[in-house]
Amino acid sequence: PCKAMTPIMDELSKDYAGKLTVVKMNVDENTEVPGKYGVMSIPTFLIVNKGEVVDTFVGSKPKEDVVAKLAAVLPK
Numbered sequence: 001p002c003k004a005m006t007p008i009m010d011e012l013s014k015d016y017a018g019k020l021t022v023v024k025m026n027v028d029e030n031t032e033v034p035g036k037y038g039v040m041s042i043p044t045f046l047i048v049n050k051g052e053v054v055d056t057f058v059g060s061k062p063k064e065d066v067v068a069k070l071a072a073v074l075p076k
Helices: 002-015 032-036 063-073
Strands: 044-049 052-058
Touching: 002 063, 044 063, 052 063
Parallel strands: none
Antiparallel strands: 044 052
16 A cells, blocks of 8 residues: 555645645654654555644545545645
């Protein structure tokens, strides 16, 4: 699922350049941050706005589903 989501996240990073930042983290190498956010499964996606988690989802999703989640939190 992580590898399946990589191209989608790369596309979204380009599509939303200047509006959001896509960050990938290797949880095997960085255990503190996932622990801070209660990540129990991978892939887990956190949508963070001004330092607050505003949405989260786990597992692979179609690009359209991710776009809908972003549209719900991005300023119009």
